[in-house]
Amino acid sequence: xxxxxxxxxxxxxxxxxxxxxxxxxxxxxxxxxxxxxxxxxxxxxxxxxxxxxxxxxxxxxxxxxxxxxxxxxxxxxxxxxxxxxxxxxxxxxxxxxxxxxxxxxxxxxxxxxxxxxxxxxxxxxxxxxxxxxxxxxxxxxxxxxxxxxxxxxxxxxxxxxxxxxxxxxxxxxxxxxxxxxxxxxxxxxxxxxxxxxxxxxxxxxxxxxxxxxxxxxxxxxxx
Amino acid sequence: xxxxxxxxxxxxxxxxxxxxxxxxxxxxxxxxxxxxxxxxxxxxxxxxxxxxxxxxxxxxxxxxxxxxxxxxxxxxxxxxxxxxxxxxxxxxxxxxxxxxxxxxxxxxxxxxxxxxxxxxxxxxxxxxxxxxxxxxxxxxxxxxxxxxxxxxxxxxxxxxxxxxxxxxxxxxxxxxxxxxxxxxxxxxxxxxxxxxxxxxxxxxxxxxxxxxxxxxxxxxxxxxxxxx
Numbered sequence: 001x002x003x004x005x006x007x008x009x010x011x012x013x014x015x016x017x018x019x020x021x022x023x024x025x026x027x028x029x030x031x032x033x034x035x036x037x038x039x040x041x042x043x044x045x046x047x048x049x050x051x052x053x054x055x056x057x058x059x060x061x062x063x064x065x066x067x068x069x070x071x072x073x074x075x076x077x078x079x080x081x082x083x084x085x086x087x088x089x090x091x092x093x094x095x096x097x098x099x100x101x102x103x104x105x106x107x108x109x110x111x112x113x114x115x116x117x118x119x120x121x122x123x124x125x126x127x128x129x130x131x132x133x134x135x136x137x138x139x140x141x142x143x144x145x146x147x148x149x150x151x152x153x154x155x156x157x158x159x160x161x162x163x164x165x166x167x168x169x170x171x172x173x174x175x176x177x178x179x180x181x182x183x184x185x186x187x188x189x190x191x192x193x194x195x196x197x198x199x200x201x202x203x204x205x206x207x208x209x210x211x212x213x214x215x216x217x218x219x220x221x222x223x
Numbered sequence: 224x225x226x227x228x229x230x231x232x233x234x235x236x237x238x239x240x241x242x243x244x245x246x247x248x249x250x251x252x253x254x255x256x257x258x259x260x261x262x263x264x265x266x267x268x269x270x271x272x273x274x275x276x277x278x279x280x281x282x283x284x285x286x287x288x289x290x291x292x293x294x295x296x297x298x299x300x301x302x303x304x305x306x307x308x309x310x311x312x313x314x315x316x317x318x319x320x321x322x323x324x325x326x327x328x329x330x331x332x333x334x335x336x337x338x339x340x341x342x343x344x345x346x347x348x349x350x351x352x353x354x355x356x357x358x359x360x361x362x363x364x365x366x367x368x369x370x371x372x373x374x375x376x377x378x379x380x381x382x383x384x385x386x387x388x389x390x391x392x393x394x395x396x397x398x399x400x401x402x403x404x405x406x407x408x409x410x411x412x413x414x415x416x417x418x419x420x421x422x423x424x425x426x427x428x429x430x431x432x433x434x435x436x437x438x439x440x441x442x443x444x445x446x447x448x449x450x451x
Contacts, residue, residue: 011381011419012409012446081419085377088418090310094224095303097277098376102423107376109421181422187444189437 014081019185021074022178026204028067033211040218043148050147054131075117082110105177112174119167126154155219164216168209175205227257234294238281239264239271241293258317264289266431269366272373273318274305279370279429287368287431307369309378311415324415325367325383331411332404333387335396346396355393362390364432371426371434377418382426384412385442386434392445402449409446 008014035053039046053059098107105112127150134140155161179201183189188197229245236244239261246256262270271288275281281291296302304318312320337343351359363386371382388405391397397404420439427436 009413010409010446011379011413011417012443013450015419016443016447085379085418085421088310088378088416089308089376091308093274093277093305093308095277095305096274098425100278100282101374101425101428102376106421106423177422184422184436184440185420185443187440187447189440 008077011084014077015185018074018077018081019182021070021077022182024070025074026175026179026182028070029208033208036215037211039148039151040215044145046151047145047147051144054135054147055141071120075113078110078113103177105173106181109174109177112170115167115170116174119163119170122160122163122167126160152219152223155216156223158220161216161220165213168213171212172205172209175209176202179204225257232293234292236293237264237289238273238275238291238293239289258315258319260319261289266290267366269368272307272320272322272369274307274373276303279307279373280368280431284428285431285433287366287370290431307373309369309372309417311378311380311417312369312372320369322367322369324417325369325380327415328380328384328408328411329367329387332400332407333391334400335391336400337396349395351394358437359390359393362386362393362434362438365390365430365434366432368431370429370431372417374425374429375418375420376423376425377421379420379426380412380415380417381420381439381442382430382434382436384408385438388442388445389438392441401445405442405445405449409442 008017035046035049038049130150155164180198183194183197227245227249229241229248232241232244239259242257242259249256260270260272262268264271266287266289269287271280273280273288275288275291280286280288281295283291283295306312306314306318307320307322309320311324312322314320365383365386367383369380369383372378372380375381388408391404392401422436422439424436427434
């Protein structure tokens with residue numbers, strides 16, 4: 001009989017959990033982009049949506065902790081998988097041609113993932129930490145028209161805009177493999193839908209990150 | 224790392240015949256020959272296992288090392304040869320690795336139990352959909368050479384294990400032990416120290432028998448449904 005291992009002590013279940021957390025973040029990114037894109041169309045619309053997201057108790061105290069857990073879990077599980085994979089080949093090949101059989105994106109998910117996580121550190125420093133301070137330390141919850149001005153202020157700095165653009169290139173590379181790979185990890189692969197998923201994966205990996213790039217550059221140029 | 228110069232090599236020779244020429248010369252010179260695995264030399268036993276010029280079984284596709292011909296190389300080329308590299312495949316000597324981890328995975332569940340008391344049913348009497356029979360046969364063509372492990376950046380054995388799980392899960396004879404089989408074989412695979420599958424697809428490209436990634440997705444489904 002199979003040993004009764006813990007739920008995340010099995011390679012397939014670890015990958016399954018990694019895939020589910022990744023797909024959850026894919027859905028979140030789409031929602032994030034949709035709200036951010038309104039800043040290009042109307043400052044008032046962006047302010048009201050941001051205020052709703054920033055003050056609604058369900059978003060703040062139910063969805064946000066789930067999101068934080070999803071990000072943290074994806075990061076930690078990625079590290080665990082990487083360490084296990086490295087230990088499976090302690091002696092590397094002296095001469096290898098991995099480019100003959102696999103894409104750069106698929107082989108370097110840990111590098112692109114770490115770059116995205118570093119970006120998240122900057123992103124939290126820019127937006128999340130000031131938001132937490134304002135709401136939970138200063139107790140200010142009711143300024144509805146501050147969000148657009150804060151956004152524009154952050155994208156005034158060309159170095160910050162360049163860092164954001166670079167980070168979204170890494171996010172794009174990460175998604176190009178990660179999106180379609182998640183479906184394989186959960187066992188969803190067949191002749192009918194897999195070609196569509198691969199196309200969708202590539203479209204998503206280009207459109208979503210470059211949507212964020214467009215917003216950053218738009219606000220930089222608009223000032 | 225050792226470097227040897229080999230001459231008098233015909234383009235019609237197989238890679239293993241080139242190794243034979245080298246070893247004959249080394250033995251004649253009173254030196255130790257290079258140890259390498261080989262048996263059938265017709266691409267069906269899965270014994271030969273060399274990492275040639277950065278790829279398992281060399282630069283050709285859909286062939287084992289014994290089926291690789293010297294015409295794939297140019298006169299004067301430097302050819303890099305290494306053993307499979309994986310903690311689950313310890314090197315025994317030179318290019319020979321211990322692949323008994325695969326045997327233990329098969330022992331853990333890669334079989335069907337058959338009543339041999341004289342009442343066993345003729346396998347051909349059981350109707351099997353053509354599509355399933357073809358998929359099971361395709362999976363069963365895996366020769367267990369370990370090229371999938373060698374090609375994978377994580378030394379994952381998912382392609383091998385999934386082929387063995389699939390070939391039985393697709394057939395009526397494999398249904399009785401279906402859940403237990405996948406749980407046991409994946410458990411043994413993890414115990415042996417193979418890495419996780421990153422879905423790079425390198426295993427499928429380098430597999431000499433063209434085993435499809437579809438099998439890995441099927442094994443993921445089999446495992447998840449057996450687990451719940």
